[in-house]
Amino acid sequence: xxxxxxxxxxxxxxxxxxxxxxGKPSPEQLDLAGDLLSLPxxxxxxxADGTDTRNYGGLLGLPELREIFAxxxxxxAGQLLALGNASLTxxxxxxxxxxxxxxxxxxxxxxxxxxVRFVCPVPGYxxxxxxxxxxxxxxxxxxxxxxxxxxxxVEELVAxxxxxxxxxxxxxxxxxxxxxxxxxxVRRLAAMRTAAPDFRLFWxxxxxxxxxxxxxxxxxxxxxxxxxxxxPDRAFVFGSTSKITTAGSGVAFVGSSPANVAWMKERLLKQxxxxxxxxxxxxxxxxxxxxxxxxxxxxxxALLEPRFAAVYEVLESELxxxxxxxxxxxxxGYFVSLDVPDGCASEVVRLAKEAGIALTPAGAAFPYGKDPxxxxxxxxxxxxxxxxxxxxxxxxxxxxRLAAAEQEAAGTAG
Amino acid sequence: xxxxxxxxxxxxxxxxxxxxxxGKPSPEQLDLAGDLLSLPxxxxxxxADGTDTRNYGGLLGLPELREIFAxxxxxxAGQLLALGNASLTxxxxxxxxxxxxxxxxxxxxxxxxxxVRFVCPVPGYxxxxxxxxxxxxxxxxxxxxxxxxxxxxVEELVAxxxxxxxxxxxxxxxxxxxxxxxxxxVRRLAAMRTAAPDFRLFWxxxxxxxxxxxxxxxxxxxxxxxxxxxxPDRAFVFGSTSKITTAGSGVAFVGSSPANVAWMKERLLKQxxxxxxxxxxxxxxxxxxxxxxxxxxxxxxALLEPRFAAVYEVLESELxxxxxxxxxxxxxGYFVSLDVPDGCASEVVRLAKEAGIALTPAGAAFPYGKDPxxxxxxxxxxxxxxxxxxxxxxxxxxxxRLAAAEQEAAGTAG
Numbered sequence: 001x002x003x004x005x006x007x008x009x010x011x012x013x014x015x016x017x018x019x020x021x022x023g024k025p026s027p028e029q030l031d032l033a034g035d036l037l038s039l040p041x042x043x044x045x046x047x048a049d050g051t052d053t054r055n056y057g058g059l060l061g062l063p064e065l066r067e068i069f070a071x072x073x074x075x076x077a078g079q080l081l082a083l084g085n086a087s088l089t090x091x092x093x094x095x096x097x098x099x100x101x102x103x104x105x106x107x108x109x110x111x112x113x114x115x116v117r118f119v120c121p122v123p124g125y126x127x128x129x130x131x132x133x134x135x136x137x138x139x140x141x142x143x144x145x146x147x148x149x150x151x152x153x154v155e156e157l158v159a160x161x162x163x164x165x166x167x168x169x170x171x172x173x174x175x176x177x178x179x180x181x182x183x184x185x186v187r188r189l190a191a192m193r194t195a196a197p198d199f200r201l202f203w204x205x206x207x208x209x210x211x212x213x214x215x216x217x218x219x220x221x222x223x224x225x226x227x228x229x230x231x232p233d234r235a236f237v238f239g240s241t242s243k244i245t246t247a248g249s250g251v252a253f254v255g256s257s258p259a260n261v262a263w264m265k266e267r268l269l270k271q272x273x274x275x276x277x278x279x280x281x282x283x284x285x286x287x288x289x290x291x292x293x294x295x296x297x298x299x300x301x302a303l304l305e306p307r308f309a310a311v312y313e314v315l316e317s318e319l320x321x322x323x324x325x326x327x328x329x330x331x332x333g334y335f336v337s338l339d340v341p342d343g344c345a346s347e348v349v350r351l352a353k354e355a356g357i358a359l360t361p362a363g364a365a366f367p368y369g370k371d372p373x374x375x376x377x378x379x380x381x382x383x384x385x386x387x388x389x390x391x392x393x394x395x396x397x398x399x400x401r402l403a404a405a406e407q408e409a410a411g412t413a414g
Numbered sequence: 415x416x417x418x419x420x421x422x423x424x425x426x427x428x429x430x431x432x433x434x435x436x437g438k439p440s441p442e443q444l445d446l447a448g449d450l451l452s453l454p455x456x457x458x459x460x461x462a463d464g465t466d467t468r469n470y471g472g473l474l475g476l477p478e479l480r481e482i483f484a485x486x487x488x489x490x491a492g493q494l495l496a497l498g499n500a501s502l503t504x505x506x507x508x509x510x511x512x513x514x515x516x517x518x519x520x521x522x523x524x525x526x527x528x529x530v531r532f533v534c535p536v537p538g539y540x541x542x543x544x545x546x547x548x549x550x551x552x553x554x555x556x557x558x559x560x561x562x563x564x565x566x567x568v569e570e571l572v573a574x575x576x577x578x579x580x581x582x583x584x585x586x587x588x589x590x591x592x593x594x595x596x597x598x599x600v601r602r603l604a605a606m607r608t609a610a611p612d613f614r615l616f617w618x619x620x621x622x623x624x625x626x627x628x629x630x631x632x633x634x635x636x637x638x639x640x641x642x643x644x645x646p647d648r649a650f651v652f653g654s655t656s657k658i659t660t661a662g663s664g665v666a667f668v669g670s671s672p673a674n675v676a677w678m679k680e681r682l683l684k685q686x687x688x689x690x691x692x693x694x695x696x697x698x699x700x701x702x703x704x705x706x707x708x709x710x711x712x713x714x715x716a717l718l719e720p721r722f723a724a725v726y727e728v729l730e731s732e733l734x735x736x737x738x739x740x741x742x743x744x745x746x747g748y749f750v751s752l753d754v755p756d757g758c759a760s761e762v763v764r765l766a767k768e769a770g771i772a773l774t775p776a777g778a779a780f781p782y783g784k785d786p787x788x789x790x791x792x793x794x795x796x797x798x799x800x801x802x803x804x805x806x807x808x809x810x811x812x813x814x815r816l817a818a819a820e821q822e823a824a825g826t827a828g
Contacts, residue, residue: 039452
C-alpha cells in the first residue's frame with residue numbers, strides 16, 4: 001500500500017496530459033487518405049453512369065461505391081445504400097423511423113407500443129445505448145461469451161417477450177472487447193423465434209475490415225443467414241469509412257433485405273434529395289476497387305499494431321505478475337478492454353484523471369453507464385503516439401495497483 | 415381551335431425532349447464552384463481554432479463557416495449550426511424530433527397529440543408538404559397575397575386552433591411565386607397569438623442570397639422580430655449552399671433561439687459525432703468571407719437572368735396578347751409561376767408531356783398535390799440553356815393555347 005501510494009504520488013508530480021478515451025484515428029492514419037483532400041479535382045465529376053455528381057439526385061448513393069463496399073459489408077450492392085457521413089446517424093434514423101412508421105412485418109409503430117425494449121450485449125458501444133436512452137427504449141443487458149452474446153439467454157428473451165423489438169450487435173472486433181461472433185452465434189441470431197414480428201437486429205459491422213493481425217477474420221453474412229432461416233427482413237447492416245478514410249467526412253452505409261430497403265427508401269424520399277455524391281465519387285476515385293480498400297487497411301494496421309503491442313507489453317510487465325487484472329487481445333478494431341478487480345474501475349479512472357490521464361468513464365460500455373461489477377475500462381490506444389501509449393499505460397498500471405491495494409486494505413480493515 | 419390543334423400537331427412532330435421540372439442549377443452554374451473540387455488540398459486541414467477537420471467532433475459545425483453565413487441567414491453565428499448536406503433533412507429531422515421529444519414551451523410530444531396541423535401558404539414547396547404528409551400532419555392551405563400569406567386568415571387560424579403546431583414559410587423569393595414577405599407580415603407572424611404554446615415557424619430562407627435583379631431584396635430578421643415580440647423561440651431558420659456551390663454536396667444550416675438550439679443539440683448528441691467538417695473547411699477556403707458569397711451569387715445571376723428573360727419574352731409575345739395567362743416576374747429564386755385558365759393546368763402539363771416537354775405536375779405546389787383551381791404551373795428555367803428555355807417556352811405556349819381553346823369549345827358546346 002505504501003509503495004503504491006508513493007509511486008502514484010510520483011506519477012501525479014509528473015503532470016502528464018494524455019488521452020486514451022475515444023477510438024479516434026491518429027493524424028498519421030488520416031494522412032493515409034491525404035489524396036482525398038484534392039479529389040475529385042475539376043476534370044471529371046461524372047459518375048460511371050454519366051450522372052453529374054455535383055447536382056441533385058441519386059437517392060441511394062453512387063452504385064460504383066456501393067459495389068466497392070458490398071463485399072466487405074456482406075450486402076449485395078443493390079441492397080446497400082451509401083448515404084451520409086456517419087453510420088450512427090443511419091442507426092439513429094432507423095430507430096426513429098421504426099418509432100414513427102410501421103416496420104415491414106410489424107402491426108403498429110413502435111411509438112404506439114406501451115413499451116419497447118432492446119437486447120444489449122455487454123460490454124458494448126455507449127452510443128448505441130445513448131440512442132435507446134433518448135427515446136425511452138429499455139435496455140436488457142446480455143453478457144458476451146467470447147463467441148458473441150450468450151445465445152441461450154438471448155433466445156429465451158426474444159421468444160418470450162414481444163416488447164423486445166431490437167438488438168444491438170457489433171459482430172466483428174466488437175467495441176470494446178474485440179469479440180467476434182461465431183458462425184453458430186450468427187445462425188442462431190438469424191433463426192431464433194421472436195415474439196415480436198417486427199424484431200430487428202441492428203448489425204453494426206463498424207470494424208469489418210479493421211484487422212489488427214495477419215489473420216483477416218471473417219464472419220458469416222447475417223443477411224444470408226437470415227434469408228436461409230426464413231427471416232429475410234430481420235437485420236439492418238451498418239458500416240462506414242469513418243475509420244478507413246476520414247472520421248466525420250467519410251461515407252456511411254446501410255444495407256438490408258429488399259423489403260427493408262423499400263421501407264427506408266420511403267423515408268429517404270421525404271428526408272433528402274440525395275446524399276453527397278461528390279464525396280462518394282471522391283472515395284471511388286481514391287479506392288478504385290475493393291482491393292484498394294484492403295491495401296489501405298494494411299497501412300492502417302501498420303500504424304495501429306505497434307500501439308496495441310505497447311498496451312499489451314506494459315500491461316504484461318506491470319500487472320501480469322500481480323494477477324489483479326485481465327485484458328483482451330483483439331484481432332481487430334480499436335479497443336482493449338481491461339478488467340480490474342470488481343469495484344475498482346471507477347477508482348482507477350478517477351486516479352488516472354487526477355494524474356492527467358483521460359480514460360473513458362467507468363461503466364460507459366454498459367447501458368445507463370452502469371457496470372454492475374465496476375470493473376471494465378475501455379482503452380483506446382489509436383490516437384496517441386506509441387511512446388505516449390506506453391507512458392499512459394504505465395500510468396494506468398500505477399493507478400490499478402493503487403486502487404487494488406486500497407481495496408485490499410479496506411477489506412482487511414473492515 | 416383548328417389553328418391551335420394544327421400548331422400542336424406540328425410541335426409534337428418535332429419530337430422535342432426538354433425539361434422545366436425542377437430547380438436544378440445548370441452545369442455552368444456548378445462550374446462556378448469548380449475550385450471546391452480540389453479543396454482543401456493536402457496542405458492545411460486545420461480549422462481556425464486548430465481543430466483537425468479530418469477527425470471526429472465539432473457537433474455544431476465550423477465556427478468560421480457559421481460566421482460567413484450568419485449575415486445572409488440573419489442568425490447570430492453562435493445560434494447558427496452548420497450540419498449536413500441538405501436543409502430539407504434538417505427540416506424533416508426537426509419535425510420528427512418535435513413528434514418524439516417535447517419542444518421548448520410545449521406540454522407533450524406532437525406524437526402524443528390527437529391531431530397536428532400545419533399552416534401551408536400556397537402555392538408552396540412540394541417537399542415541405544411531403545414531410546407533413548408522411549407523418550400524418552394535416553395541412554391547412556392559406557393563400558399568398560403578394561406580401562406573404564394572408565395574415566388575417568393566419569392569425570385567426572393559429573389563435574383559435576391549438577392543433578396548429580407549425581407553419582411553413584419561404585419568406586424571400588418563395589418557391590414557386592417569388593413572393594417576398596413584407597416587414598408587416600414578418601412582424602405579424604412574430605407577434606401573433608397562438609393557441610399552441612409550442613407553435614413553430616419553419617422559416618426556409620432557401621433563397622436568401624439568390625437575387626435575379628440588381629435589387630438585393632432584404633427582409634426583416636424573423637429571429638429579431640420574434641424576440642422583440644416576446645416569442646423568442648417561435649422560429650427555426652433554415653438555409654443551405656445547395657444552390658450556391660453544389661447541389662447535394664453543399665452545407666446546410668439551421669438557426670434559432672438559444673433554447674431551441676439547446677433542444678436541437680440534445681438530439682444531435684445522440685444522432686451524430688459531428689458533421690462533415692472537411693466539406694465545411696472546403697467552403698470556408700472557397701468563400702473566405704460573406705463578401706465572397708455575394709460576389710459568387712452575382713456570377714450565378716449572370717447565368718440565370720437571361721434564362722428568366724427568355725421565359726418572360728416568350729410568354730409576352732406568345733400569350734400576352736391573348737389574355738389567357740398570367741405569370742410572376744420574381745426578383746430572385748428559381749421559378750416562374752404560370753397561371754393558366756382555371757381547370758387547364760393538368761391538361762397543359764399533359765399536352766406538354768406528349769410533346770416531349772417535362773413540366774412539374776400540375777398541383778405539385780399545393781398540399782396533397784391538389785390545386786383547387788387547377789391553374790398553377792411551376793416553371794424552372796435554370797437548368798436548360800437559354801435557347802432550350804426559349805424553345806420549351808414556345809412549346810408551353812402552344813399547349814396553353816390549345817388547352818384554353820379546348821376548354822372554350824367545350825364550354826360553347828355544353
